[in-house]
Amino acid sequence: MKKILSLLAIVIILGCGGQKNIIETNPDSIKPLVGNTEEQATRTASIVNSEVHNNISLEVIKSSLEYIASDELEGRNTGSEGIEKAAVFIENQFKTNNIKPYFETYRDSFNIKEIIGYNVIGYLEGNDPELKNEFVILGAHYDHIGTAKAVNGDVIANGANDDASGTVAVLEWAKYFSKTKSNKRSILFTLFSAEEMGLKGSEHLAKRLKKENLDLYTMINFEMIGVPRAEHEIMAYISGYEKSNMAEKLNAYGSAEMIGFFPKAKSFNLFMRSDNYPFYDAFKVPAHAISTFDFTNFDYYHHVDDEADKMDFNHMTNFINKMIPALEGMINAPTKVIKMDNE
Template sequence: MKNLSVLIVALILASCGTSRRLEKMDLATAKIKERKVYLPTANPTQIAIDVQYLSSDELNGRETGTKGIEMAADYLKERLQTIGIEPYGSGYFDAFSSGDLKGYNVVGMLPGSDRELMKETIVIGAHYDHIGIISAVDGDSIANGANDNATGTATVLAIADAFKKLDFNRRKVVFALFSAEEKGLIGSRKLAEKMKANGENVVAMINFEMTGTPMVDKEYITYLTGYDTSNMGEIFNREYEKFKVTEKLEAAAKMNLFRRSDNYSFYEVFKIPAQTFCTFDFTNFDHYHQVGDDISQVSARHMADVVNAVMPGLFEIINDEVPVLTAAIDE
């Protein structure tokens, strides 16, 4: 009976300790939401540096399976290391193959700090590959892929940097930079399947694609693919105070963009809210998959504004409310 009493006391003390810890975590979350602690802001200069290197002629358009994309992968690994993001699994390179094609996703993570919420994972991603060498125009045959998708990649790096500086994430966060998106979402599907097989409890996936150019005559800074599939857009719009973050773009819905970027791999594998933020509105960029998609066509200041606008919503999803599916996707 004495041993039982000691056990009960120990359990009560442990429960009290857990309650106090959770109360402290909730208080810290509330303070940041109230802007008593400010979220880090993006550095447009670093964003420009990242886009400049990834879209440089030296990388020859970053086609999966080439030396150029290997150089891009090395650069992204070094950037994640410099930021202080841990490797995901045994290393930053997640190798995959599909037929004769071999590629590498570059993946890092921040472990969660809450005993329960750390069991859930938020994936933040973008593809870093492009289409390589194409038919020459005026002697230029390199499809540099600055907007598609060095911009999305640089956006994810800026978000990773902000959360590392913030040093507050209750859920586990995986930063995934995918290869072979241009080959049919291969890299993201391989990673999603691997995470599922390993028992990773992914509860939301947020993807970034072509974030380099401001939209024309819109009251919101980004659109969200698959807007009607979840309440993700509502969360981001609620959490940012300065202006509307996102909305549904009918042209994107007609073009079925929800299924055409790496978010869709995670939706298919996990059946979770998995959507893409984008600012390419079909009127503001004329160089899709062309040699003219270079650094001169994108705005690092705009990209920094995008990062700053989505940060409060990301903070909410990583630390508190996760989005939920609100409509079925027609398969």
């Protein structure tokens, strides 16, 4: 009788959607990607994504962003007490999710005159004996400008869209890959400081990694993804679109047209204005920024009202989840198929 009741209970649970919950709460049971073809890797990545991606929840994204963009962090100006709190938050996220430091500690420190800045770097080794020697970098900057012109007595420039949104995305992908262990190549999750001072943090790290002869395949920097574009526009755009075939490949891996061309990107010089550029400059490999901010859909760039309550968390959650199969396809491709256009 007990066996019959147990079986009935299982049937009832599955009938009520319990199977989804079982999958979501057991991501570690999913096996790493196998196979030698790009098609198989992409197909397997899509299966992994469908079973695990719901662990990346709106509530967690909202909670993380609300803290990083809170008044307590005082606008995260490089060298401030506020950005130190942000760095500790990022380090704790890495520790909690078994992301190791790439250097002796998570911090890559540098000086700008009397100011000490810190990039925060997490490292996840690839699961393929050969491809793990190649690296993909996923990055965003966690600093902001500190204060801005006062509005109703508020002077704190919280930087929710710029770039707490990208920072949270990178942390969520770090958590995802640490659970699924679905990365054949090694990944560096890089959160940059001093972006607002002229890309100083990313410039320092790119030169350091180049000096150490890191085998860098690709780098993507995620810049201001907290608000959606107009309905008739593609979800996101990539800077330096014409410099490589990255957009084409990411869309193919993700089985959707997610990443497109932004006509004004060149006139605004966006390729050279974000933390991707020092890696392109040092390594001469595909290194781009991806954004959903196009200068028409958000009025609070470097403004005190760039706050968490202005973010569209449904859009952020959707974007972060949709990018997973695209990132997995890139990270697990058997050869370096994303190339500069002049190759």
